[in-house]
Amino acid sequence: MQSEIEKRDTLVVYRPMESVLNASHTVQLKSDFAVLTHTTESKPVVVDLSQVRSIDSSVLSALLMLRRLLEGQGRSLAIVSDQDAVKSVFRLSKMDMIMPLLPTLEEALAYFSQQELALMPKKVEDEPETEEDFEEGDEEEWDEEWDEEDWEDEDWEDEDWEDEEWEDEDWEDEEAEEDEED
Secondary structure (H helix, E strand, O other): OOEEEEEOOOOEEEEEOOOEEOHHHHHHHHHHHHHHHHHOOOOOEEEEOOOOOEEOHHHHHHHHHHHHHHHHOOOOEEEEOOOHHHHHHHHHOOHHHOOOEEOOHHHHHHHHHHHHHHHOOOOOOOOOOOHHHOOOOHHHHHHHOOOHHHHHHOOOOHHHHOOOOOOHHHHHHHHHHHHHHO
16 A cells, blocks of 8 residues: 655645555554654644545544554644545544544644644733732722622621631641541
8 A cells, every 4th residue: 555644844644545445454554653653753643535535444443543642642633535435434433523524634734723722821811919919009999899888798707807816836726626526
C-alpha cells in the first residue's frame, strides 16, 4: 500500500494512496500509524482520506488505534473525507462522534486552530481584588453597595458580635476540645 506523510508547520498529514481501504490494508495502516506517532513532532495529525472511495470497519479499528496513540501524547486527530461511502461508514459506526470527520483539509486546519484557542488560558478581566488593590477611600465605594436594609435583612447572631479577645493558647484549647469531641 502506498502512502505519504506531509509535515506542515502546524500539523502532520497522512495520505493513503489507495482508492479502497479494507482488511487487507489494516496491518500496513497500523504499522504506518505507529511509526507516524513515534517519528513526527508533537503536532496534530490529519488522516486525509479524500482520495479513498470506500473503507470498512477494519480501517476504523486502525484509526481508533491511532487516536489512542495520539491521545497518549496529548495530540489531536482529524479525518478528512468528502466521499459519501466513507462518511456513511463513519456515521453508521458512530465514529463521527468520536473523532472529527471533516470535508476538507482547510476545515481540519480551522478545527485545530479552534481547538488550540480553546486550550489557551483565558485572561481574566476582573480578577478578585486583594488588600493591596484598595486605596484609601475605596471603603466608601464598597459600603455603598450595602444599604441599611441589607444589614437589617441579614440573620446576625448575637454570638457573632461578642467582644472576646482571643489569645493563641485559646485557639489551641478550642481545637483540642473539638478533637476530643470527634
